[in-house]
Amino acid sequence: MPKSPLKLLKSQKRNAPPPPAESGFDVPKLARSTLNEEVYEELKQALISGKIAPGSTMTIRSLAQSFGISIMPVREALRRLVAEHVLVLLPNRSVALPLFTPERFHEITRIRTSLEGLAAEEGARHVTPELFDRLTRMTKLMETSPNASPADVLEWNREFHFGLYRASGMPVLVKMIESLWLQVGPLLNLQQQVFAAEKISVYVHHHRALEGLKKKKPAEVRAAIIGDIEDAAKIIGARL
Amino acid sequence: MPKSPLKLLKSQKRNAPPPPAESGFDVPKLARSTLNEEVYEELKQALISGKIAPGSTMTIRSLAQSFGISIMPVREALRRLVAEHVLVLLPNRSVALPLFTPERFHEITRIRTSLEGLAAEEGARHVTPELFDRLTRMTKLMETSPNASPADVLEWNREFHFGLYRASGMPVLVKMIESLWLQVGPLLNLQQQVFAAEKISVYVHHHRALEGLKKKKPAEVRAAIIGDIEDAAKIIGARL
DNA sequence: TAGTGTAATAAGTGATCACAGAGAACACAA
DNA sequence: TTGTGTTCTCTGTGATCACTTATTACACTA
Known part of the structure; x- marks a missing residue:
């Protein structure tokens, strides 16, 4: 079962000190999106664009590192995808993109x-x-x-x-x-x-x-x- | 919007010291179930048996306290139910049992x-x-x-x-x-x-x-x- | 008394830590 | 060389803490 490294996005750390000045007006940002939603969308996009091979497993920590964030948002995004049957939970409790029979x-x-x-x-x-x-x-x-x-x-x-x-x-x-x-x-x-x-x-x-x-x-x-x-x-x- | 207190189960704390002796044989326990699954099943049961009124909201912390556990398993169970469209995420990001139109x-x-x-x-x-x-x-x-x-x-x-x-x-x-x-x-x-x-x-x-x-x-x-x-x-x- | 602004509280999100179980690596013996 | 047992690492789960936002409560003013 191949393991996809999945270097999707190397964003900067989240809890690093905020960007220097940020002076000026903030855009209104109607719907503040959460980090787990962003990860969810990112993973979804990777799936439908075929970037992840069916049968490959993925771990929370490695994904979190790729995104440059903690494991929490990744955890929630993965569990959501499992709940939607896009990913499956293996008996080992690791998640995988299911093989297509x-x-x-x-x-x-x-x-x-x-x-x-x-x-x-x-x-x-x-x-x-x-x-x-x-x-x-x-x-x-x-x-x-x-x-x-x-x-x-x-x-x-x-x-x-x-x-x-x-x-x-x-x-x-x-x-x-x-x-x-x-x-x-x-x-x-x-x-x-x-x-x-x-x-x-x-x-x-x-x-x-x-x-x-x-x-x-x-x-x-x-x-x-x-x-x-x-x-x-x-x-x-x-x-x- | 009524808030259901939901005293479902007053189980003992989880990270309390393990039960005294537990001598004797353990049952094989084929599939070790996780705490979040138990909470999920418990909430599901409460839903289908009509214990929760449509439109009522629930908070992670209060549920966690009712169960006598930390918020993590409750959090995951709730998000899973949201992903399955059994519960809905309000704009406030709190969860509720949807009203039936x-x-x-x-x-x-x-x-x-x-x-x-x-x-x-x-x-x-x-x-x-x-x-x-x-x-x-x-x-x-x-x-x-x-x-x-x-x-x-x-x-x-x-x-x-x-x-x-x-x-x-x-x-x-x-x-x-x-x-x-x-x-x-x-x-x-x-x-x-x-x-x-x-x-x-x-x-x-x-x-x-x-x-x-x-x-x-x-x-x-x-x-x-x-x-x-x-x-x-x-x-x-x-x-x- | 009604309206408004401020303080206090509660709640969701994210980070970090601790723990237990699974899997891999490795060494030793047959 | 192959099988086996041990150790070490990795990974998921759960707990706790910190932070931000939303809601509630409350006091002050018109």
Whole structure:
């Protein structure tokens, strides 16, 4: 089991003396974010961008040292990711990014079709013209940017899906789908690389969804999103 | 916003000198459980048994004092429950059991029908004769125990549902459903009290499910479970 | 009496320390 | 060389302390 050193961010010590002067006005900072949230976001980002290999373990202390902070915020961030099933607790009580078995992947795909199908159908019922334009723009962006980085394409794809899902007005559902995307995060990256390499286009499903939105047929939107998920899963599933 | 004192358990201090002798054999203790897990389980139990009122806030220190331990395990247990959306983080960063709005309840019900429908249908495909017997027994138990405590009935009902769901062989799905049940936990208790008071029987759905299992018609099992969820939700939804 | 500003208290966050268990490294014997 | 036992290090868990922020209480003034 490889151990990832994970030198993500070498920030300065926190309890070192404060920066020299800091004279002048402070920015309002509406929502003071805590250190553990920053670590959480940082780790999440590392996961979805494929910087951490599935199966690798990580220790609290080494991460804390990489971040240049004490172990407390790292501890909380890791436990949160475990609670969200993004990381798993090994019997030794150390945390690891779970390995993807074909069974687990297949199961998550089935759950995704069920949940995202619901979100898509309900989102279709509440779609506004502005949202429709944004979704169209995202799809165009993906199609007409052959040289875009996989990370960019993934981000556009994410915006397309979640833009539609959020329109459902079902925040709990959206959170659950986000959690599922996080769990398949390491694979999404692989998926996009395969797509880019083999020039596979799954945008037919996006177009079907847009069509369904225009015709105000929520059931068609649902079918299109499910097709999108299943087609992508077929590619990845074959490579597990 | 009421503050629940929550005197759950007055255990002895942890870092007090160890018990006098402890001579004799220790039980093997396969999985050494940590203090934060115990607190987590304890709080979970308090939630599903309705001991904590929705909307009430709780503080780390007061809980720690109730348990007679330091704040660390309580801190981790609370954050875990927040990560699982059982508790919410208020803007003040204090935690609370969320209030149930009709919208949230309705949304969770829709998600439940989607997810539990899937689990029921898939469970029906893998049901064994032994499991069928157990499910039949649970239903009989519920029907023929007019004086059973609501907590007992809830437990039997839970075993019926999750026994079926677990047969699906989809552990991720089962975990997600468990999380949803936890979120509606405070209402499940209310529900059972209403049922007991008004002698409402929802067991027709259980019988339909058993029938579907016997006839090997997974789709019918799905429909029965969805009917069960929606009927129960109708009762509760009307009282929100 | 009502409103406001200040002091006192409580609570969450982060750092550090202490401890116990697991794992690795190493030395010694067969 | 291989197996075994011991030691040492590493890691997670829990306790305690320090700090900052938010809430409450209280006193003073209009």
